[in-house]
Amino acid sequence: MSRRIALSLAAGVVVLGGAGAFALAYAGDQPPAFAHSTARYTAPAGGRDGSLTFSTEVTAASGVKSLKVLAWPEKSGFAKKPLTAADMAEVESATCEPAGSDTARCVYRTVVSAADAASAPHGAWHVAVLATAKDGSTTLDTKVTGFTVG
Incomplete structure (x- = not known):
């Protein structure tokens, strides 16, 4: 192998290694992300209570610390003045179980x-969520999914 090819190959490895390290560092700084979010509303009927069930997968590089959940009607004050992280501070939490190293x-x-x-x-409702990672980073999604109350 010629010296020029060997030097080019070595330079390529250094560049790729640096890019990989940057990608890993960048991924570690990502705020929590949501996937597969669903909401199911069942109205009370026949003397039985109904229910609202919401589920999602949360991914955070440092791990998931908590997830706050709030269902809100589309025709409410939150449509005009969007929810904030401070609004979500006192709402109920979801129960989270590990589903992988960072999910x-x-x-x-x-x-x-x-x-x-x-x-x-009656009508459209939205589900707002505030995820907090173990490193303290947060993500607020005020319309992660929705459902209809009929």
């Missing part, structure tokens, strides 16, 4: 009584 599967479930359903606005 957690989170589920939130609440009972919907007949009285709750009767007083709830």
